[in-house]
Amino acid sequence: MPKSWTEKFAHPPKPSVSKLGKPYAGHGEGEKMLIPTPAVVAAYVAKIPTGESRTMPQLRDDLAAAHRADFTCPLTAGIFLRIASELAWEQHQNGKPLSEITPFWRAVDLKSPMAKKLACGVDFILKQRRREGIA
Template sequence: MPKKKTWSEKLKEAKVPQIKQLDKAFADMPEGCVMLIATPQIIDEYVRGIAFGKRVDTKTMRRDLAQQFEAEYTCPVTTGIFLRIVARC
């Protein structure tokens, strides 16, 4: 049985962001929209860029990242997973 990865290993794992067009509606995103699937490193960089004492909700973060990567939306599922990885490191 393979050894379970640590949170730090998950954060450092080499991944490439993906831009996908949705075939069907998903979460708060309509069919045909262009969606960013970020990486743990992208989420970590964004969180570290938030000024001390400032609050940014996930909806704002998803919108900001989508604009940065020229997409319409950012995937809410992977964003949540990657936020947990960042929080655990």
């Protein structure tokens, strides 16, 4: 049976910073890469003020700086944003008000492939962004 969003959210339990042994994602050997967690990504998104948004590159840069890394792994950052988003949507569907879930619509790009995959649908993200005045 597939893992629930709650189970996926709990793994990995801690962020890690590793030195690259070889080039990866446009970064060179010896650079420090952050592998965040879904919880770290969700905490970052939760701090985005109402009416503001962040791009994925901004999110990755901010997380890297906060963890004294040169960059954040683009693959895991995207996966973990999706996990945080799906969990938030699941929580909302189970009765949690929007004010108590991770406001993922502030970090999910409407044009991204991920936006089209989310259970909430692109229309929900668009509605929330418009409600907050996010272009």
